Amino acid sequence: MTKQSTVLRGVRPYGEDVVDIVIRAGVISEIVKAGSGAGQVIDAGELIALPGFVDLHTHLREPGREDAETIETGSRAAALGGFTAVFAMANTSPVADTAGVVEQVWHLGQETGLVDVFPVGAVTVGLGGEQLAELGAMATSAAQVRVFSDDGKCVHDAAIMRRALEYVKAFDGVIAQHAQEPRLTVDAQMNEGLLSGQLGLTGWPGAAEESIVARDVLLAEHVDSRLHVCHVSTAGSVEVIKWAKARGIKVTAEVTPHHLLLTEDLVATYDPVYKVNPPLRTSADVIALRAALAAGTIDAIATDHAPHPHEDKDCEWAAAAFGMLGLQTAFSIAVLTMINSGLLDWRTLADRLSVRPARIGHAVGHGHDLVVGAPANIAVVDPAASWVVEPATFASKSRNSPYSGMTLPGRVVHVFKSGEASVTGGSTTC
Template sequence: MSSQVLRNVRPYGEEAADIVIEDGLIVAISQPGSGVGDVVFECAELIALPGFVDLHTHLREPGREDAETILTGAQSAALGGFTCVHAMANTSPVADTAGVVEQVWRRGKETGLVNVRPVGAVTVGLDGTQLAELGAMAHSAANVRVFSDDGKCVHDPLLMRRALEYVKAFDGVVAQHAQDPRLTIDAQMNEGLLSGQLGLAGWPAVAEESIIARDVLLADHVGSRLHVCHLSTAGSVDVIRWAKARGINVTAEVAPHHLLLTEELVASYDPIYKVNPPLRRIEDVVALREAVADGTIDIIATDHAPHPHEDKDCEWAAAAMGMLGLETAFSIALLTLVEPGMLTWRELADRMSIAPAKIGRVLDQGRDLKVGEPANITVVNPRLRTVVEPANMASKSRNTPYAGMDLPGQVTHVFYAGKCTVRDGVLA
């Protein structure tokens, strides 16, 4: 393989250097202008970060290839600066056997764009009644470490306890979609003043917070590792903060849309804003941003949820829940956290790459930019602004809530295991 040089790039926004990539590794970091290689990328003023790792992606394949395929999802991920994504288990068939996860893993590998790490279902068919063969998935070629019934909550406390215990044998983690199903029957939006006015059934914050409170206590009791998906409320942040202070082994994520958008958008009844958990109040947005800054929330995860047009082009109640996230995640993080000075570039690298790789036990990702490390590198331009145009996205779906918004930041170049997957903002 030929060698590549990132000329005059600023690792973590710090002093400029030349980064030389060869045979999938970083082989040299040297004075600007001194690096030697076959292909040179002029990176003046651009910032190099470890390739982003998404712990929460819906790739829809198998089963809903009309919404997304592993290939289009991987393209979308690469353009978003990701070198690794975790494909959620709520496909059809559900990723609850070694066969399905190996298939997803293999199809991901074929893309050559990102490391696709399948997430295994916790229960058979996401049904919440019987444990799936977690061990078989862990020991399969896909090497699954993250287990989640995402889209549904592992509601039965006994089953949740057993899952937390069982995954200890192979250092797995249960990623919980915290939503009490009884408190959210037919729920359509955040329960508050607005839901009452709009006549939409409420999804109360307590339905999320009560499950998180239960789960951190269970994780504490059995001494296991818990990850909480898409925190959306200030109360959830309080519970996680308390659990961490107590020494409980819990990690938490937030989705980019919960760092920016609020429930007022629902007043349009436009289902582009329908998502689970729902958009909340500005107080929640502020608390979530602060929690990412102080480390209470460990990671930003996209919850990229593609849906075909017809599933959003209808009345609110009939519409599917979910938003695209991969191609805008970096811009939203930049806008909501880095630009306001709440997060340094090193901290952003931690929240979007290093910490999620650790939670998912992805050994060759989320590594420091150092000589000898695998060359998973995302080079960004924080100065360039772009107006979001859904038609330009690589995702097969168009359900982005940011259409028409002028967002800061461009993912300029991406290297996955040394291979350039994105160059000058387009697929290489």
């Protein structure tokens, strides 16, 4: 950690008054009148400063699928997207269901150093849904795992889910559920509706998500534990979560950028870049999800960044893999859907992109407000910029972005992670 001070000259925290933010020894040491801060100057040109973003849901693919992404390339993509911390899902090969694997992921993240990579531990051995993984060992490992998920698969057995919720109370863990009733979604390819019937693609009914969310909030209430609902995709799930929160149930939820913007109509192209799980839903769902994020019923934006090699998308629909890239476009999609629509302001967006996800996942050192003494995890963004999405230029190893060719608003310019610049002028520093 450098001893020298860095001054973010002329920056607007949360889009408010222009100040200098002085960073020293990894923390915000001073917030002073613009032009008066002393140290090595980075001219922020009146751009907006936000707390570094925290992504509760990424797939960094390492170990096992380094052809799609590595912790290094995923960290780079995350930093460029304004993130200072990401949670890496457990569906790697081998599965992150032991202390050994989560420690490996943790160490690889630290070596790269661009973001803090918090490994998510599997709930069940091999994501098999039958036997609890050694959750305690992962919690007490160097990785200090607090978020457990079989993401990609649903912990569908109600008894296993109940036990998992109970067990993680010992270390204030949280079960992040991929809510998908498996029997209702056998071979499911897209949202079940008029369009799935017309396209002849097997439907993934919203009820398959909502029924699991409903079951899980009741279980969380019964055992008084913490449930987090991954990638909420339907208006019906929002209603259930709203009801549960009103009852005081300890449930939190996330929504992906793509579910805030894209709808199932894109599937009519049969282009697998739009194939994702849970599937793209209807415009009514998109409206409900935006409103729920604005109201705080949904706590966080999480990318579900899911890199896949080209051949797994350059094929017919049924053969293609589920998933979309998200890290380098999440901020712009948030601006497009939440800021430009007036649903969130910069402070509340920071709450959904940083403060709440950090709290849910116990991302130590992240999600602090921009105040003196807080760890210097900061994203400096240009709300007025716009850019054309060119997946070929992404830091991610994969190219499966559904936004290719779109012009998006907002750009991440500088990022500081623990006081060190990870991104300057839109490029990573190492």
